Amino acid sequence: MKRMTSDTGNVIVEFIGITVALLIPLSFISNSCIQVANAYRSTEASARTAARAFVVSSSDSKGYYAAKSVVGVVSDDFESQNSEITTTISCTKDPCLLPGGFVTVKVSKAVNLNLPSALGARSVVVAAQHTSVVDEMRVP
Numbered sequence: 001m002k003r004m005t006s007d008t009g010n011v012i013v014e015f016i017g018i019t020v021a022l023l024i025p026l027s028f029i030s031n032s033c034i035q036v037a038n039a040y041r042s043t044e045a046s047a048r049t050a051a052r053a054f055v056v057s058s059s060d061s062k063g064y065y066a067a068k069s070v071v072g073v074v075s076d077d078f079e080s081q082n083s084e085i086t087t088t089i090s091c092t093k094d095p096c097l098l099p100g101g102f103v104t105v106k107v108s109k110a111v112n113l114n115l116p117s118a119l120g121a122r123s124v125v126v127a128a129q130h131t132s133v134v135d136e137m138r139v140p
Helices: 010-055 060-077
Strands: 085-091 102-112 123-133
Touching: 010 060, 010 085, 010 102, 010 123, 060 085, 060 102
Parallel strands: none
Antiparallel strands: 085 102, 102 123
């Protein structure tokens, strides 16, 4: 039996093996990072816009409705409607729209990561909040 001493052709096989072994985990990780970044941008924009919509409303009930509506619209803009969005609105005065009061809107959402179950965590919660001041010159 004659033994082969040539290594021709092995470099291609090794390159393909190493490339696949590195690129598959890297693609999972980068996809997850992009999902979390998109969720962060979505929650940040939603909270800021909802707080602004609340403080320019004519009444508290219309403010709550406007804030919740804005969160839904902004989430649709970021194409993040596949996860549940939680909106919490708190005020420093009662009613909320008294001049000089602060309205804080906190938006949070769970991001489902497309990771294999062997890697552990399958979802991450991303949250953002924004506080807006009710205009001092507002007529109650």
